[in-house]
Amino acid sequence: MHSRTLALVFASFAVTACKTHIDSAPPGERAYLLERVDDVAIVQVYADGFERLEPRERALCWHLYQAAVAGRTIYMQQRCAEALDILALGEELLTHSAGIERATLEEVRRYMKLFWVNHSPYNNITARKNLLRCTPSALVDAAERAQHNGAQLPLHIDETPRALVARLAPMLFDPEHKPMVTAKNPVGALDIVQASAATFYGPGVNLRRLEQLSERYELNSNVVLDAQGQLAELPWRAGSPAEGIAPGLYARELEGVIAHLEAALPLATEAMRKALEAQIRFYRTGERADREAYDIAWVADTASPVDTVNSFVEVYVDPRGKKGAWEGIVDYEDPVKATLIKTIADNAQWFEDHMPYAPEFRKPQVRGISARSIDVIVETGDAGPVSAIGINLPNDARVRELHGSKSVSLANIVEASERATPAGARREFCWDDAEAQRAERWQALTSDMLTNMHEVIGHASGRQAQGFAGEPADSIGENYSALEEARADLVALYFMADPKLAELGLLSDPQAAALAAYEHYVRNGGLQQLRRVRHGDQLEEDHMRNRQLVVHWIEAHAPAALERARRDDKTFLRVRDVAAFRAACGELLGLVQRIKSTGDGAAAKELLERHGVKFEAALRDEVVARYERYDVPSYIGYVFPRLEPITDASGRVVDARLGYPASLEAQMLEWSGRLTP
């Protein structure tokens, strides 16, 4: 199961698309990187295409957004038994802070930022616990002061602030107490279930006993010991009293989610309405068959401009890999972007007829492959603030086989992560200011164009030689995948500089855009990607091999197109001439297409081994050292747009307006109702 592509580090060469901007409207000076908190970067996501949706669709988004926010505390509780109390304590301190000692308050603020990003004290990437770095007595003082200021502390009956802090102290301050949320390789006597802080299994439950249990609610239940000491399931469901289905765990939260989903129904398309109804049904019953029905209805909805995921989905947090972490996502397909992709697809035959390879390898009738890239408005629970850059769901293998899956790239997330890369790191591999400025000006658009052409006309193009039987993948073997990716990249690179793109209204200045696109490609494929391979002198990953193949082949065969330059002991790759570079791409594409069309495994092997696999270890060391000078964070927490409802005279939500909160803190306090925007 690999349903998501995680952007653990800034991945300017992610295997995915970038946000479309109409190329006359570059993103300008707005802030992407909002702040750094320890090793996490807090980055603003923008959803520009939202304004281009219909009012009804925007109102729909508002309801779905509320549903996504309503469920987020479920995920906190899944990660940590004390999460809700820590959330309430921290947020009440921050909103009733008058007179709290400054150093204590700032430390609570730092701790809470990490908590919000990770929905718990546990780091999303390492699974290890973050600690509050003040003394328990300083926290008691702060809590007493906040209570004096009117804070609603999460006190048990008759509990004092001091007793509250004592109760939470092991989780907040003690590094030895439940150190990991998910412990897949625990040391010592505890098994993976006992050693993990995730709350799916109650006290006394261990792995050995679980092996005897066949769970009815495998994805959506806690397993606990009942009064007789027997294993029992607590299903996560809202219940349906009329049918005799009792409310289960998280019933209160799920009722909140359901109310917003029901409000969304009248605004949804027919296909989406079916999916939402199925999901509401699943939330009520918790039954596997209802979850399957939802998966099937959700997969069937491929055309609605707005989409949502709101369910128990990924199983990574559970050490057994069974229990679904709750997540909420609301996204839309940017209409301008959809038009761009459609324009390329509608002209697929023109591109095919102009492929720079032998006519017998061109398809007489080609259809563009449909591709989708979305912008997210909000991601909650397991889906955000730490976000994937691509999503492929559902996870249920049976549903995938029979009904298919939806695969999308999260365009505005990718763009935000690129834009938030430290400026120094972004321009380190540019030869001069002009190149750096071209990258700023064009990169979002050209990455987008390249990705779309790669998917829509790249993989779709070409045919096998007359008389060739079987599959090219079989005759080409282990080099096929890298070769095919190179072929799709080369189609995109070749047409990137074609005047046809201007004629189709896709680019105002193809020559300038193509230069920026070529420069970006060679910086990445020839230099930057090497920082990911810390050991050895060989690339293993197919996309990395294909990019290096393209760059090294052009460097070796077309000195008028690309040259290697050194300055101050640093290596640069300089695109010398757009036309020469384009011609070189066309020549290599001709070669690659011939290899594929004829299934020439020996030639594929020779090409890859000569240019795609080996790299110079000294160059890698140089690239790594150049990166290390910049403080590149290890992961990103995103701040999402804010939606404000627009209502009619009767109070019905008829439209929504997009805004941006000032900070992560503001967004989180707004979501928990402790701050009014």
Ligand SMILES: [Zn+2]
């Ligand atoms: Zn591809």
